[in-house]
Amino acid sequence: MEHQVVHREAIGAEPLQPATIIARNVNVFYGAKQALFNVDVDVPRNAITAFIGPSGCGKSTFLRCLNRMNDTIPICKVTGKIMLDGQDIYDPDLDVVELRARVGMVFQKPNPFPKSIYENIAYGPRIHGLTRTKKELDELVEQCLEKAGLLKEVHDRMHEPGTGLSGGQQQRLCIARAIATRPDVILMDEPCSALDPIATAKVEELMDELKENYTIIIVTHSMQQAARVSQRTAFFHLGKLVEVGDTRQIFTNPRDKRTQDYITGRFG
Amino acid sequence: MTVDAPIADGHPLPRLNDPARLRTRYAAEARFRIYGVAALSIAIAFLFGLFASIISNGWSAFLQTKAHVPVYLDPAEIDPDGKRDVSRFGLADYTKLARDALSKAIGLPEKQDKATKRDLKGLLSRAIDVQIRDLVVADPSLIGQTITVPLLAHGDVDSLLKGAIDRSIPEERRQLNDRQLQWIDKLTADGVLKKDFNAGLFAYGASSQPESSGLAVALIGSLFMMLTVALLAVPIGVATAAYLEEFAPKNFWTDLIEVNINNLAAVPSIVFGLLGLAVFINFAGLPRSASLIGGLVLTLMTLPTIIIATRAAIRAVPPSIREAALGVGASKMQTLFHHTLPLAFPGIMTGTIIGLVQALGETAPLLMIGMVAFVVDIPSSVMEPATALPVQIYMWATSAERGFVERTAGATIVLLGFLFVMNAAAVYLRRRFERKW
Ligand SMILES: Nc1ncnc2c1ncn2[C@@H]1O[C@H](COP(=O)(O)OP(=O)(O)OP(=O)(O)O)[C@@H](O)[C@H]1O
Ligand SMILES: [Mg+2]
Numbered sequence: 001m002e003h004q005v006v007h008r009e010a011i012g013a014e015p016l017q018p019a020t021i022i023a024r025n026v027n028v029f030y031g032a033k034q035a036l037f038n039v040d041v042d043v044p045r046n047a048i049t050a051f052i053g054p055s056g057c058g059k060s061t062f063l064r065c066l067n068r069m070n071d072t073i074p075i076c077k078v079t080g081k082i083m084l085d086g087q088d089i090y091d092p093d094l095d096v097v098e099l100r101a102r103v104g105m106v107f108q109k110p111n112p113f114p115k116s117i118y119e120n121i122a123y124g125p126r127i128h129g130l131t132r133t134k135k136e137l138d139e140l141v142e143q144c145l146e147k148a149g150l151l152k153e154v155h156d157r158m159h160e161p162g163t164g165l166s167g168g169q170q171q172r173l174c175i176a177r178a179i180a181t182r183p184d185v186i187l188m189d190e191p192c193s194a195l196d197p198i199a200t201a202k203v204e205e206l207m208d209e210l211k212e213n214y215t216i217i218i219v220t221h222s223m224q225q226a227a228r229v230s231q232r233t234a235f236f237h238l239g240k241l242v243e244v245g246d247t248r249q250i251f252t253n254p255r256d257k258r259t260q261d262y263i264t265g266r267f268g
Numbered sequence: 269m270t271v272d273a274p275i276a277d278g279h280p281l282p283r284l285n286d287p288a289r290l291r292t293r294y295a296a297e298a299r300f301r302i303y304g305v306a307a308l309s310i311a312i313a314f315l316f317g318l319f320a321s322i323i324s325n326g327w328s329a330f331l332q333t334k335a336h337v338p339v340y341l342d343p344a345e346i347d348p349d350g351k352r353d354v355s356r357f358g359l360a361d362y363t364k365l366a367r368d369a370l371s372k373a374i375g376l377p378e379k380q381d382k383a384t385k386r387d388l389k390g391l392l393s394r395a396i397d398v399q400i401r402d403l404v405v406a407d408p409s410l411i412g413q414t415i416t417v418p419l420l421a422h423g424d425v426d427s428l429l430k431g432a433i434d435r436s437i438p439e440e441r442r443q444l445n446d447r448q449l450q451w452i453d454k455l456t457a458d459g460v461l462k463k464d465f466n467a468g469l470f471a472y473g474a475s476s477q478p479e480s481s482g483l484a485v486a487l488i489g490s491l492f493m494m495l496t497v498a499l500l501a502v503p504i505g506v507a508t509a510a511y512l513e514e515f516a517p518k519n520f521w522t523d524l525i526e527v528n529i530n531n532l533a534a535v536p537s538i539v540f541g542l543l544g545l546a547v548f549i550n551f552a553g554l555p556r557s558a559s560l561i562g563g564l565v566l567t568l569m570t571l572p573t574i575i576i577a578t579r580a581a582i583r584a585v586p587p588s589i590r591e592a593a594l595g596v597g598a599s600k601m602q603t604l605f606h607h608t609l610p611l612a613f614p615g616i617m618t619g620t621i622i623g624l625v626q627a628l629g630e631t632a633p634l635l636m637i638g639m640v641a642f643v644v645d646i647p648s649s650v651m652e653p654a655t656a657l658p659v660q661i662y663m664w665a666t667s668a669e670r671g672f673v674e675r676t677a678g679a680t681i682v683l684l685g686f687l688f689v690m691n692a693a694a695v696y697l698r699r700r701f702e703r704k705w
């Protein structure tokens with residue numbers, strides 16, 4: 001079986017923590033159309049894993065399997081097994097709301113709620129009952145903004161609309177919102193594609209800090225970004241996971257011809 | 269022999285800024301603008317004509333001629349036994365008291381023949397009987413006193429003062445005879461007969477005399493029906509729309525429901541009246557003419573409008589907001605109530621008010637369920653017979669008397685006023701709650 005071969009850990013890879021997400025044999029169908037074929041992947045804890053691949057290859061689809069966002073698409077069907085810390089996330093007994101609190105998501109386009117900056121972050125903790133007093137909530141909001149590197153910029157306008165921030169600030173607000181529910185994993189689907197280079201640099205810096213405490217998966221079209229921020233990289237092509245391994249190895253010494261072609265810009 | 273001619277020779281490129289082409293384009297644009305302005309002007313002219321005609325016909329309905337005369341509340345007539353027994357008060361001849369008061373104001377001798385009495389009585393509305401009685405019943409201590417009462421003048425007197433009766437037509441074909449005209453002129457000159465604000469228009473129910481008929485029953489009926497519609501159609505409509513949009517599976521049945529809701533919105537309103545007649549009156553046995561039935565029928569009629577507007581408003585909420593909420597772990601229902609519905613609120617409000625405005629102006633279905641009744645008493649509950657504003661307009665429009673003609677237009681002004689206020693409220697709410705950020 002080919003895909004088992006290509007999944008072998010790269011020799012000489014940085015020592016990584018054991019996998020927090022283990023996906024086996026994942027197939028995804030949109031109606032009759034199959035979008036993912038037998039995807040097997042391990043995502044290590046407290047590291048950044050990048051998903052790369054040409055447009056339409058199923059990166060977003062796979063990412064959305066990890067917090068069961070695909071449940072909201074009626075025609076979407078997922079088979080296979082995805083384990084988060086040893087727990088099957090497609091277990092019928094598992095509450096999807098709990099899962100999404102543990103697996104936060106940041107979207108391609110910054111999508112703050114049309115509410116105040118404070119409310120944007122306080123919303124998640126409030127519905128999950130994470131804090132008991134107003135003071136605790138205030139502290140949590142500040143903490144999250146601090147972690148997202150946004151506190152200095154917004155501390156005097158916490159009660160102004162979040163949509164009034166710049167694009168980059170909005171995206172960092174969305175990251176702050178995602179970490180407010182105290183997740184283990186943060187999924188980011190092209191988080192910088194709507195941002196200018198300076199805002200992108202800030203978000204990348206932030207991701208680098210966050211990886212100390214969170215497992216991060218990022219979908220990106222920028223090979224440079226994947227190379228800059230991630231420790232591991234997975235290359236998808238036409239719904240198949242072609243190759244996964246240490247980022248340095250993928251970019252310097254890919255095993256598969258298709259990976260080689262993609263990172264050298266021959267297609268995609 | 270073939271010659272490779274340069275393309276530009278065979279097909280000369282059109283010169284940019286070719287004056288002829290520019291001229292035709294500018295002319296076409298100018299023509300289009302003229303058509304637009306013409307269409308708009310015609311629409312505004314029609315609207316202006318409509319308003320001008322209604323207002324010129326109807327403004328006088330808000331004034332009413334009254335005779336302010338001191339009436340002696342004779343104990344011998346009202347309470348001959350001196351027992352202050354309220355049930356006895358109804359038997360007194362208040363018209364006589366009023367006539368005496370009027371005759372004194374004109375300065376006629378106490379002894380009068382039948383014809384004089386009849387002419388005097390002809391100046392006053394038949395409703396004065398009730399008018400004075402109500403005063404006495406409300407405060408029996410007035411008996412024995414002389415109080416100035418603004419007595420309702422007869423509809424003909426009112427019309428005369430409003431210039432709607434031609435004095436030059438021969439006496440035998442005139443509603444008022446020469447002697448009455450003389451009296452009226454004297455009373456007007458003395459300031460006894462004068463036009464006041466017509467509070468009665470909003471206080472009286474149905475009556476066969478124009479001067480004592482008013483919109484009260486119709487206003488209350490319309491109010492009750494609007495309340496019924498608001499209380500039933502809004503929650504049901506919004507819940508249906510939210511369910512169909514956010515929860516219902518997309519299958520044959522929901523498609524069928526969707527098609528039918530859209531069709532229902534186009535069903536002629538009289539059909540809803542027939543339905544109401546069959547279901548609420550014949551089957552459920554609810555009382556005819558009750559505003560509850562009117563409200564239920566209008567609810568059925570308004571539901572599709574509200575559902576369609578709410579669905580459109582919910583659909584207009586960007587999916588990214590929903591994803592954001594689901595992404596932080598909000599349940600479907602929390603997403604709906606915390607994010608989608610609040611963002612859709614302005615659209616829902618607008619749709620609801622448009623539905624209510626439609627319902628307020630609806631006549632045909634109400635005719636079917638008997639809300640064209642001659643209702644004198646102001647209803648105190650939704651189970652009592654009532655009419656509605658547009659139905660009242662319809663009923664008055666069928667009377668030829670000058671007093672009713674002006675009331676028809678007056679009531680139309682009131683109805684238009686309500687519609688205007690409600691539309692303004694819709695615009696205000698939309699502006700107020702629209703998130704600009
Ligand atoms: N909601 C959907 N309904 C039907 N098909 C879908 C849906 N979403 C994605 N697909 C299909 O699944 C395949 C994978 O799509 P996906 O969005 O995962 O690609 P991607 O790798 O994220 O692409 P991009 O880099 O352009 O974002 C595509 O062929 C797409 O057409
Ligand atoms: Mg994508």
